[in-house]
Amino acid sequence: MKDYRFQEIFALIYRLFLAYFFYQIARLLFYFFNKELIKVDSISEYFNIAYYGTAFDTTAILYVNALFILLSLIPLTINTGRVYQKFLMITYFILNGIAYSMNFGDFIYYKFSQTRLTMAAIDVAKNENNIFKVFLASVVEHPFVIIWYIILMISWVFLYKKFTIKTSKATNKIKYFLSSILFICLATLLTVGGIRGDFQHSTRPINLVDANRHVENPLHGNLVLNSVFSFFRTINTNNFKEVHFVDSAFIDKNIQPYKIYKRDSISPKPNVVIFILESFGKEYSGAFNKNTKIENFQTYTPFFDSLATKSLIATDAFANGRQSIHGMSSILAGIPSLKDAFTSSPFANQKIQSIVSVSNEMGYDTSFFHGAPNGSMGFQGFGNILGFKHYYGKTEYNNDDDFDGIWGIWDEPFFQYFANTLNKKKSPFMATLFSVSSHHPYKIPEKYNGKFKKGTIEMHQPIQYTDFALKKFFETAKKMPWYSNTIFVMVADHPNQIAYPEYEKAMNRFAIPILFYSPNPKYKLIGEISKPTQQIDIYPTLADLMGYNKKIRSWGNSLVSSKVEDNIIVNSTGIEQFIIGDFIYLFDGANFTGIYKKEDLALEKNLINEPKNPINELGKLKAKAWYQDYMDRIINKKLN
Template sequence: MKNLRWQELLALVYRLFLVFFFYQIARLLFWIFNKDLIKVDGISEYFRLSYYGTAFDTTAILYVNSVFILLSIIPIVINTKKGYQKFLFYWYFITNGVTYAFNFGDIVYYRFSQARLTSAAIEVGKNEDNLGRVFWNSVLQHPFVFIWFTVIIVVWIFLYRKVKVREEKPNNLIAYFAYSIVVLCITATLVVGGIRGDFKHSTRPINLVDANKHVNNPLQANLVLNSVFSFFRTFNTNNFKLVHFVDEKFIEQEIKPYKLYEREVEPKPNIVIFIVESFAKEYSGAFNRNTTIKNFVSYTPFLDSLANNSLIFTNAFANGRQSIHGMSSVLAGIPSLTDAFTSSPYSNQKIQSIVSVCNDMGYDTSFYHGAPNGSMGFQGFGNILGFKHYFGKNEYNNDQDFDGIWAIWDEPFFQYFAKSIGKKQPFMSTLFSASSHDPFKVPEKYQNKFKSGPLQIHIPIQYTDYSLKKFFETASKQPWYQNTIFVITADHTNQIYYPEYQKAMNRFAIPLLFFSPNPKYNLKGVDNRFAQQIDIYPTLADLIGYNKKIRSWGRSLVSDKNEDYMIVNSDAINEQMIIGNYIYIFNGKEVTGIYDKSDLALSKNILSKNLNSEQKSGVEKVKAWYQDYMDRVINRKLR
């Protein structure tokens, strides 16, 4: 009897061991292909991180294999029969194969998302009808990932079949079932403890933030984690929770969630906002003039020339990691933290934004995006913000200019934009571009027009820059042009080449440019202060003379009040804030890291028990800001 059950248990242990082994192989491949982004000080440190990663692997593996474990040991007498073992084989490889592939997807997309896969991907994907084309393009662009995955699965199957369960029948059914019940109870206890990450009743289940306990640099947490864990641990979770760290008076005095700017402006200027897909600061020479990057190459000649006659911010940061995060940050001043506001249960509420401000002032407001209507969630969120008009691929109505995957090519859509806006003034129009997106292609007629670079994105960035040039050539001939303020920024960053932009905070570095042909707005110069996407909304409200209080965590970049900055973003595990002379890492409960603001790589944590006065104040401001954010989002006070 014991021999019968033992052979089944040993086979189960062996099969689970294979899962653990191949998870470590996936982690190694993930690091090899992303080691320029995740710095590890030698092989010994890699093994240390991978050892701590075993706890997160355990949770993921037991999530996926809990049914397989039950089916392997449940006492149903037929366990050892060939047909049943064949059924277990298919169950094992279908469930593990599908979820294991998550790790291989992240080998590529970590370079774009800067975070492990989370369930937020479902929110993005549900708005798309081109996922099949995106998948096959990714396979064609990165065949090594598919090849490695296939080879590993073949080897995995080979090793699985090395240990077989002999067909036997129990001689004593009473002993068989009694022994099996004991095994089931012990196994259930081990599985529950493994999924939680601990057997202590007082300890909460491990989460993404726990990966930071074992790292010297926050970016290394993505090496400790695995994509299956991060996906399942964020599935159906809601990290939006009310907290209380400080009193409301402190928030009013130090966070100043309401701003008032008074300026007389007549006639009211038009506003055109370009949110350019993946248009990272790294690609533009105008925003790197003061850097010490050797042999720097710019891929934005037009933007560089426009910057000479614009007000530019050379130390600006994105407040999110995905396109929809950029939309909420730029237009509504709402950054995305560990969980994105736009995919939260609280996104459907009245929100004060530059859209509502312009609507209040009688502007004609519109949003343009060349993808199929509804893509990326833009149309839905645009309706929440109150855009009066939405123009997408449906309205463009010419599929000859469709790139075949995402949207209308930038050049023709920018021309459509230039000729469509301004029929009623004043107006505020936003265009979200699309062509500088994976799979990084340009129209066939431009295949040899642009110089190649070390990154795939360099050619489409030049194409989008060229499209901007053609837009301004057309726009400058329009009657509305002279009295228009233009804003150009990015939704988020993307592929990285220069080591300077591999630094943790510089993963969020974007260009920010304000331009107007009308000299009365005085939008010229180079400003090296820290700035961010959520500063755009209050800056525009100030420039158009709104003269009423606005709800804003950003500040006007053209105000003479010279307000303090609080730069906010998240690496999907922790919140990151730059306040004064320091960068603070916050996990929703406490500050776990403090870095000098010049340490954008987050290489030396100077957090200690003996904080100086500025650091103590900074910690309180971090908590106060987070408290106010949660309060306003959850209690629907964003109007």
Template structure:
């Protein structure tokens, strides 16, 4: 019996079981540190989520331990020797330690991304040269993450060593080798089944979308998932594929991928200045929360609020993505980020019609400003694709005395550089400023310590600083000759930390401010837009205001036109989300999986199949039609 290696098989099973045990512990800790964002009603609900998470744990654990399992069972006679077992120990804990650590990173990362770690993070990280600083800062700010990681890894190693393999030499090598081959074959089948999620040939391997099968609201899917699974499942994935749900005539009549806005005699052409404000969520601004009825609401943006009284504001607007680069593609080119980000796909490098190409065509000078090291966040590369004529970053600023030590030049001095650079340009110009300072690690310049409201969130103080930087920019710009004929746009790239329960709701995690301001009264940029709007609406609105008068490829709409047909689109990285009319739809790329009343911003009561109406049936068809058109245009390079 010894020659069929029962001792080694049992010990291997014990060691793999330990991984499952510790993944359940880290699942609980992940939820505990994010329980304000992920609501679970009862203990039984939590255990249900944890139980269903075992399938996703299996995939992650077996991915990571495939080599360890092979080395544990391969028939090489020396398997039970102490030095070989020590070698296995290090293989096991190096591989598992790295993978396990991903889950601890999500304790903090999730608060900013509202999504589990995926390879999309690599598309951002590859453009950064300050990751070491970011990591060290995060460690000092969140020591509990390292503490729990080390405690659990030591405890894991302790339990691992409690079960040892006694050294033995096979007596009957024919039995030893033949039984080993049988064991390896059976194990391989089990491992493949575990990685796939089941053994049915007819079903696809489980992916992030499948976590939604077991939840009461979509945010709970992040408890079912684990970071190891979500990272490995998105390696080398390209979920861009053509689909066919409807005919092209239906798309032409209902999706309107091309729009034209006719406006007479817009001369001279206005300058355009777009501020994409880092993490500047709707939650932080009083002007955009007048109707939310949040008790004891506090605003951290006094200048922004004052400017809003003289502007056209969209108070029910949403981001079309989750990361900064998604904000850039959504605002400037009207291209959202779905479960897979367009900007990280093989299709990003193509000719794209955008507000950049439109203004280039009209003879504008076009520039992009970002105070970080040139190329950070992928902005330089994507800016070149869009066709910006000039890029101004930390290099062009050329004064490291104003560097914040982490991300880039502080907003106040870089905004002044922005104004002065624009003053040297010939009108008309289109310039985009992507701010830096309202970002982790949430610092303000030393000279402004204590000047801005701190509030309950770390981000409140730097948001106040960015707001102050905007004020100083306008004090400078309004004295310049180009100012009087300029249209200013303000929008956040995405949301960030959350203080109020209203913004913990699944859809409101995408809630951003959108504001248009011009000192020139002829553009009539005043009032409030209360119906749903999105970042993708900015490009067609600007094309309308400057009198482009030609067809534009756009999934958004001009907010200053009579066009009231909207389809707000975004994704929580697991499924795509649409706001159409009176309902919110969740769509996995194949089928609509949920329909929710538009008032149900937390997506708690799925009425799919429970309430039937022509509007819902049409909405389901519109989701599919929009998705079909998106995939067709991205894959077949029809974005120009």
């Protein structure tokens, strides 16, 4: 029977089985490290999730082990020899060890991105030169991730060696080669089917959205997945595809991609200052949580709260993306990121109408400030596409004494630099600052140790520090001549760590504050907007306030217009999420996977299988129309 290589086949099956076993352990650890973000109600529910995850594990394991499988089966007649078996083992653990580590990196990465590791993370990382420092800081903060990885890899090697192959030579080489060819053909068939994710007649391989077919809670989809699958499946993917669901008349009436806001000419024109505040989620601010009824709520933004009492604030606002660069495109250009980020797509380098282009057209000086090394996060490149006339980064700041060692210049000194640089400019100007300090690894300058309350999560002290930096900025800026005729906008790029269960809810993972303030009463920026709003509303709101009376391309709406406009709120966790009217719709680009009441922010009760009603059918049609227009404008370069 040795001519049929059965002991080698059994060894191969055993070695692949070990990969399945350790992937399930990684899934369990992923859940353990992120159980505050992904709630599982029972052991049986977890096992159900793990069962469906096997299909995604199969794809990942076969991707990684395709070479190992081929080397195990190729008929070389020396396959059972000690040297060749050692070579196989080294190959096996190099491939699997690297791939397996992705799952462990996701234990930490998921806390910030709240999505599985994809190529989008590489698109962000390639603009950074501090990734190694961030990695080391993460290891120091979460040593058990590394410890668990080492323990499991040692265990994996130990179990691998438990099945040894006895050295043997084929006595009938015809049988040996024919059986090998048969096994290779069978393995190829099974591997291709496994990588696709099924052995049926599916028209496409399974992808990230298929994880949501097996769960009622969309957040459980991230537990069904594994990081190797999500990474490999997004290599060279492009989910920007034209679709046709409705005619153009329906889009013009219900989506209204072009708006005109008529306002009397304003003289002098207002300066515009936009603060995009890193990770400054709604959860941290008392002014934006008056109605959330969170027991024993603590605020960590005293200055921001005091400014809110003199401002126009949106208390039910959402981010349109999950990462910083998504926030930049949403806030400044009104372009959200869906399954794939627009900014890392093949279509980003096109002419784009934005608050930057509008400001340039109106004769404004336009500047972008970011205290990180120039080019970090892709901001400088995208800023050039938008048309900023000036960029001020760590290079222009030119004082590394204020460098935090990882991300950039501490917020307090950089905010002062921001104010002083603006003071040298001729009005009107439009300037955007993207802060850096309220961010992992959650550090504050040593001189402020003990100044801010600890809070319950690591994020609370850096948030207080950025709030303090804002206070110091305004103390400086209000003494300057340009201050009195300036419109200030403050908005988060996305939320971060979560302390309260209210913000563990799926939709509240995108909850952010939006604030408009001006010391000039003529802009009437005071009050509260309680209806759902989003980052992409900022661009049309500012164009309206600045007196830009021409047509603008925008999926958002002016928050200060007297027009009655329906707002479609959109963001994505890999499944596109729309708030339309009184319902939340989940759409994968082809089909709806969920319908929830607007109040069901945790997405707990899916109404998708309830009897159809006209309101939901119209809502679904609007979601499809929005998606169709988004794809059309991005792909066919209609963003101007």
